[in-house]
Amino acid sequence: PAVKDDNSSYRRMLLIISLLSLLLQQSGAFDPTQYTNSQSLFSTYELYWRVNVKYQQFHVAIRANTLGWVGFGLGEYTSGGMAGSDVLIGWVDANGKAHIEDRYTVEKEMPLYDDCQSWVLVSGEETNGWTIIEAVRQLNTSDDQDRVIVSGPIPIIGAHSASSLDQLSYHDIHRSPLSVSLFSDGSDPTLIPIADAGTIRTQTFQLPWVTVPSSRTNYMCTSFQLPASTESHIIQIDPFMNSNNSDLTHHMLVYLCDSTTYTQSIMNNPQICYSPIGNPFSGCYTVIYGWARGSDSLIVPPDAGFPIGPNSFKVLTIEMHYDNPSGDSGRKDNSGIKIHYTPVLRPNDAATMVLGDPLVNAYPIVGNLQDEFQVEYECTAGCSGRFSNPEINIFASMLHMHSYGKKMWTTHWRGDVQLEDVDRVEYFSYDFQHFAPVKKVIKQGDRLNTHCVYDTSEIPVNSTVKFGMASNEEMCMHFVTYWPKLTVSNALPFSFCGYARNSYKFGTNRNYTLCGDPLGAVVEYNPVHQDEEDDGSPFSTPPSQCIVKIVEEIPDEVTDAILSEASLARWDIILAMLISWLLFVI
Numbered sequence: 001p002a003v004k005d006d007n008s009s010y011r012r013m014l015l016i017i018s019l020l021s022l023l024l025q026q027s028g029a030f031d032p033t034q035y036t037n038s039q040s041l042f043s044t045y046e047l048y049w050r051v052n053v054k055y056q057q058f059h060v061a062i063r064a065n066t067l068g069w070v071g072f073g074l075g076e077y078t079s080g081g082m083a084g085s086d087v088l089i090g091w092v093d094a095n096g097k098a099h100i101e102d103r104y105t106v107e108k109e110m111p112l113y114d115d116c117q118s119w120v121l122v123s124g125e126e127t128n129g130w131t132i133i134e135a136v137r138q139l140n141t142s143d144d145q146d147r148v149i150v151s152g153p154i155p156i157i158g159a160h161s162a163s164s165l166d167q168l169s170y171h172d173i174h175r176s177p178l179s180v181s182l183f184s185d186g187s188d189p190t191l192i193p194i195a196d197a198g199t200i201r202t203q204t205f206q207l208p209w210v211t212v213p214s215s216r217t218n219y220m221c222t223s224f225q226l227p228a229s230t231e232s233h234i235i236q237i238d239p240f241m242n243s244n245n246s247d248l249t250h251h252m253l254v255y256l257c258d259s260t261t262y263t264q265s266i267m268n269n270p271q272i273c274y275s276p277i278g279n280p281f282s283g284c285y286t287v288i289y290g291w292a293r294g295s296d297s298l299i300v301p302p303d304a305g306f307p308i309g310p311n312s313f314k315v316l317t318i319e320m321h322y323d324n325p326s327g328d329s330g331r332k333d334n335s336g337i338k339i340h341y342t343p344v345l346r347p348n349d350a351a352t353m354v355l356g357d358p359l360v361n362a363y364p365i366v367g368n369l370q371d372e373f374q375v376e377y378e379c380t381a382g383c384s385g386r387f388s389n390p391e392i393n394i395f396a397s398m399l400h401m402h403s404y405g406k407k408m409w410t411t412h413w414r415g416d417v418q419l420e421d422v423d424r425v426e427y428f429s430y431d432f433q434h435f436a437p438v439k440k441v442i443k444q445g446d447r448l449n450t451h452c453v454y455d456t457s458e459i460p461v462n463s464t465v466k467f468g469m470a471s472n473e474e475m476c477m478h479f480v481t482y483w484p485k486l487t488v489s490n491a492l493p494f495s496f497c498g499y500a501r502n503s504y505k506f507g508t509n510r511n512y513t514l515c516g517d518p519l520g521a522v523v524e525y526n527p528v529h530q531d532e533e534d535d536g537s538p539f540s541t542p543p544s545q546c547i548v549k550i551v552e553e554i555p556d557e558v559t560d561a562i563l564s565e566a567s568l569a570r571w572d573i574i575l576a577m578l579i580s581w582l583l584f585v586i
Contacts (some may be wrong), residue, residue, distance in 0.1 A: 028123065029239060035061060041158035041178055047068060047451040049165065051139070051149075051183035051385065058149050058182070059122070061134045062090065068161025070131050073105075078399060078436050080155030081429025085540060086147035087111045087157075088119055090133030098124020100135055104145045108426070114145045116546035119413030131160070144541040151185040153296045153439065179296035179434070199342045204240055205316060206336035207273045210270040212248055212297070212322050214329040215443075217311070217470045221273035223263040226256075226308045227341070233305020233349075237339035238297045245333045249584040250323035251292040251433055254337055256306060256313035258283035261313045274469050275319055275360075284317050285493045287352040287479050289337065290398045295434035301395050304350040304483035306339065312349075314516040318337050351485035351493050355379050355410060355478040356450035358514055360451045362467045365404065365474060372406060375476055377499035378526055379448035381413075383515035384497060387444045388486045394440040396481040397423040403430045404454040404473050410478050412440070413447040422448060422480065426539065435481065442482075450498065452476035488516035499526045 013227035032038065032300045035048035044065035051058055064070040069091040076084035082105055089111065090100040102112035118141040122134035139149040147154075156178055207226045212218065241249060255276060257263050260283035262276065288306050289298050300306065307313060318336060356377045365373050399408045409424035420441050442448070454474065459465060466473045486494030500514035513526045 013197060017428065020427060029127075029568075030063070030123070030134065032061070032063075035059070037138070037182070039178065039180055040083045041156075044079055045070075045158045047156075052294075053161055053183060053185060056134055056139045058139055059134070060356075061133045062088075062130065062158070063130055064158075065130055065161035065164075066127055067092075067129060067131060068163055070133055070161070071159040073157035073159070074149065075155035075157055075230070075432070076147075076425065076427050078423060078425040079395075079427050079429050080432035080434070082108050082157065082426030085280065088133075088135060090121075090135065092124045092126045092131055092133075094205045094476075095125070096550070098133060100124075100133060102146070104540060111398045112540075113307060113558045114143070115542045116141070116143050116145070118143055118146055118345060143543050143546075144538040145543070149182055149541075151181075152185060153179045153181045155432065156180050156182075160574045171504055175496045179382075181296075188285075195337055199241060199344050200235070201227070201232075201342065202338055202340050204336060204338045205318065206240060206334045207270050207318065207320065207481075207546050208268055209332045210332050212245070212328070212333055213272070214324060214327045216324055216327070217472070218322045218324070219273050219275065219469060220270045220320045220322065221266050221317060222270040222278060222320075223267045223315050224265070225256065226314055226316050228308065228310050231307070231309035231311060231345060232341045232343045232345045233300075233346050234308060234341045235289065235300045235346070236359065238338040239291045239295060239335075241291075241335045241481075243335050245331065245335065248322050248324055248328070248331065248333065248430075250321045251290065251334050252321065252335070253287055253319045254289040254291075255284035255317040256288055256308065257315040257317050257320070258285075258313065259315050262384075263317060267315075267316070270320075273319065274329055276317060283315070285495045286313070287354070288350075288481070290400070290433065290435050291337075292431065292433040296480075298396060298435050300350055301337040301393075301479075302555050303393070303484075304348040304395075305342070305346045306351075307349045307485075348483040349485040350497075352479055352481045353486070353494065353495050355448055355480065356452065356476045357467065357500075359496045360467050360469065360475055361501045362476065362499065363501065364454060364464035364466050365454055365459070366516060367461050367463045367465075371455060371457045372453050373454045373456045374451060376449055376451045377476065378513070379450070379497035380513050380515075380526065381445050381448060383449045383513050383574045384442065384447070385445045385517060386494075387489075388488070388494065389484055391441055391443045392482040392484065392486065394422065394442060394480045394482045395440055396435040397438045397481040398433060398435045399423055399425050400433055400479065401428060401430070401452055401454070401473055404456070404459075405430060406453045406455045406473055408450070408452050408478070410448050410450045410475070412442070413449070414443065414445075416513070421449045423478070427515045435479070438480075447483060448475065448497065450478045477480060531583060532542050 032048055036050040037047045040046050046063040048061040058345050062072050069089055071087055071089050073087045075086040087103040089103055091096050098121055100119050102114040102117045102119050105111045105185045119135045119137045122136055124133045207222050262282045276284035401408055405428045407426050407428050410422040412419040412422050425440055488494050494516050496514045498514055500512040511526045
């Protein structure tokens with residue numbers, strides 16, 4: 001490898017990259033047919049890409065309606081906001097020369113310059129008011145100031161200058177997040193191929209046109225009758241959002257419920273509500289999907305499905321959170337979801353459990369002139385020891401807080417041994433919360449400690465922020481979907497394993513462990529804060545060296561790559577490859 005402290009090797013590497021970049025910029029007009037995928041992030045921003053899995057390379061093109069800078073970002077996988085993103089910035093100067101920079105962010109601020117520049121410029125041009133930048137990098141650059149490009153859905157961000165300035169500046173409204181699968185290595189869950197593909201049915205559940213209240217925070221709940229003629233499994237859930245209301249629809253939770261007085265009162269009848277999961281009489285024990293801006297579909301692994309039918313759940317309830325800071329009145333929404341289900345039952349039922357503070361009744365956060373305030377709630381070994389199965393398999397996770405949230409994670413202990421975290425978000429964003437795929441096995445007797453860290457820098461001293469349902473209140477809830485479904489003694493789903501300050505069974509203002517169902521509190525101490533060590537994330541840590549792989553002789557892989565580019569008629573890239581190799585052998 002070429003490293004920074006090897007002057008001769010490093011200078012030669014820089015010479016090659018410079019020559020490669022110069023040659024590639026001579027490639028002529030942008031040709032979108034050279035890319036296998038494309039996505040319009042918003043009306044003035046188009047993204048094109050292709051992935052060479054064999055050689056682990058990611059090729060990208062940005063086309064944006066600006067004569068200023070353009071940007072592309074890879075977000076933190078469990079978040080998707082600007083903070084914690086790996087960013088590519090490009091522009092074309094007044095002399096027609098293209099430039100790119102590899103940057104990263106740790107706050108909602110100007111992206112910082114990477115110690116190692118991992119992107120290589122392919123070409124850049126300005127045409128009829130549009131700027132086009134093409135670049136390439138490795139999927140994994142071995143640089144902790146970069147995000148690894150992985151198989152399956154990942155959060156991406158597109159942005160461009162609000163003016164014709166090349167200098168990096170605020171993008172104003174010219175920005176959009178999205179969850180996109182940049183490539184698949186075959187390991188991600190998918191509907192096709194599966195044995196029951198021919199039996200899959202779909203049904204869409206949309207809110208009847210509802211007028212969004214003009215007040216800032218509103219939760220609207222609506223129930224729907226599920227297809228219940230045959231026992232079936234839900235195996236995929238897609239968001240079905242009204243794009244005209246993307247500024248109002250903040251997040252959505254979807255529940256499977258029994259038919260109760262509560263669900264009948266809101267059947268096809270949207271009503272302002274509190275979350276049904278905190279109501280022990282709602283009959284809504286299982287959260288099956290969570291959506292927030294930038295979220296994608298939830299695909300259940302082939303081992304399981306969410307049960308519906310005459311002997312299972314018969315009602316689906318949507319809880320929609322509208323955030324209306326401008327106080328708009330008269331606006332209507334009909335967002336919802338689409339489910340894919342099959343009567344060909346899978347081996348196991350899937351379910352959801354809530355960790356942390358499931359009933360949202362923790363003690364308030366107190367302003368204390370510090371930047372952070374941390375709470376910790378435990379799914380105790382005693383509670384997991386009551387699981388009705390020896391182990392469960394978690395396949396999706398959503399970490400949920402509100403606007404003061406800063407970072408959140410759940411540790412996993414087996415006896416005195418700390419295992420890999422169940423899930424973690426280092427750069428929490430209130431606007432980008434979603435179920436993310438995970439693969440974790442939790443055994444009876446394991447301990448799960450959920451940590452929530454809040455930014456208290458703006459809270460006046462001795463003022464408090466309550467835990468509750470409103471946007472200006474807080475939460476600390478970790479939703480995990482898993483199989484096989486756990487049950488408690490009364491056959492209800494095992495929905496909770498966490499902290500409860502108040503108990504329907506034992507009274508208020510005591511630290512209980514909520515174990516199983518809403519009435520299942522046990523007299524067991526639940527620690528509010530144990531000061532577990534936080535190892536944190538290495539993202540943004542400067543690498544000790546910038547590594548560039550150097551080819552000393554032309555192997556079969558290089559000739560294969562040249563032939564691959566030849567099939568796309570990219571003679572500019574072929575020439576660059578050959579000259580780069582010659583520089584090393586001369």
